[in-house]
Amino acid sequence: MPAEEEAKLFEEMMTHQEAVFRICLGFSRNPSDAEDLSQDVYLKAFRSIGRIHSPYAVKEWLYRVARTTCLDHHKKRRVARLFLHRVPDAADGLEWTTPEVSADTNERLNILKKAVGRLPKKQREIFVLREYGHLSYQELARTLGAKAGTIMSRLNRARRAVMKIMGEELHGHRNE
Amino acid sequence: MDIETNDPEFEEIARLIQEEEKAALEIFRRRDFRREVKARIGGSPTKSRPRVLLRRLPVPAGAAVLLLIAAWAFFFNPHPPVPNTGGDSGSFVAGVEGLPGLAELASRKGHPRPGDGESQGAPQSIRDVLALAQQVRTDEGENAPPGSGNLQVPRLSLEKKMMILFKDRVIERVLVLIRKKSEEA
Numbered sequence: 001m002p003a004e005e006e007a008k009l010f011e012e013m014m015t016h017q018e019a020v021f022r023i024c025l026g027f028s029r030n031p032s033d034a035e036d037l038s039q040d041v042y043l044k045a046f047r048s049i050g051r052i053h054s055p056y057a058v059k060e061w062l063y064r065v066a067r068t069t070c071l072d073h074h075k076k077r078r079v080a081r082l083f084l085h086r087v088p089d090a091a092d093g094l095e096w097t098t099p100e101v102s103a104d105t106n107e108r109l110n111i112l113k114k115a116v117g118r119l120p121k122k123q124r125e126i127f128v129l130r131e132y133g134h135l136s137y138q139e140l141a142r143t144l145g146a147k148a149g150t151i152m153s154r155l156n157r158a159r160r161a162v163m164k165i166m167g168e169e170l171h172g173h174r175n176e
Numbered sequence: 177m178d179i180e181t182n183d184p185e186f187e188e189i190a191r192l193i194q195e196e197e198k199a200a201l202e203i204f205r206r207r208d209f210r211r212e213v214k215a216r217i218g219g220s221p222t223k224s225r226p227r228v229l230l231r232r233l234p235v236p237a238g239a240a241v242l243l244l245i246a247a248w249a250f251f252f253n254p255h256p257p258v259p260n261t262g263g264d265s266g267s268f269v270a271g272v273e274g275l276p277g278l279a280e281l282a283s284r285k286g287h288p289r290p291g292d293g294e295s296q297g298a299p300q301s302i303r304d305v306l307a308l309a310q311q312v313r314t315d316e317g318e319n320a321p322p323g324s325g326n327l328q329v330p331r332l333s334l335e336k337k338m339m340i341l342f343k344d345r346v347i348e349r350v351l352v353l354i355r356k357k358s359e360e361a
Contacts, residue, residue, distance in 0.1 A: 038209070
């Protein structure tokens, strides 16, 4: 691919940086991890930029790269946790603390993170892409390679599961 | 029932996500993401496509090369394994040269005697012997009486049969001698 076309595609990719960051945020534990992951996504995307055949496909292709990068990262963390006993679990750590939001919100956010982290992989990815990445049903279907009906029912199950886990966690917190 | 974002319980979750995004994006926007990515791209090796190819290449390429070498060795090996090519082959050749019938046959056919020639090593001499034996066999086949059919099984006289037996015994004795020698060594 000519250098000019590559540069053009890269600029097109950069216009989606916030969406990519939001997706990474949904998969990760905090903004710092999310930024590192976003950089990894762009690095991977740049390295395989030659595989993009149409500039119209950039957005969904980038979302797919983001999804696989985040899931790979999650898998690596889990393996490292199993064998090294050093890396804390995303669902266990209470890392989300920022002065911009209240303490109560921080606590709820941590519970939300736990809930998302506990979702099965397919539900987690669809929940994050929809709620954090703000993808439409059509975009979700194309990114995940599933039918719209499947996407809707899976998203519905994911939302219900998050609400259930959050309810249990909040109930447990109140009892403590 | 489909849960939409207007579900009161889910609204709380959506609001939490919005707050999280807002706070995180504030941090994200403070940094120059584009510059950081470009710095990482500049610091990293170029496109991964050749790297990926190179990484994936060795296993199938190695297997293919091994297969090719094996096939070449099987079909075109210029040095086929010759039994007992060590120092003992000389004595074997000497033993074969001493065969009275063989020497006589060689002189009759004008074929060089085994071991003759300037640069012949032991394996070459063995090949000569085998070639001569083959020649004798062919001649015997030609001398077979007509009407013996396509099988060309020669009818041998008693004298020839005895000669073959004699040769076999001589070769056997020579081999036994070689074996003894090698055991002693």
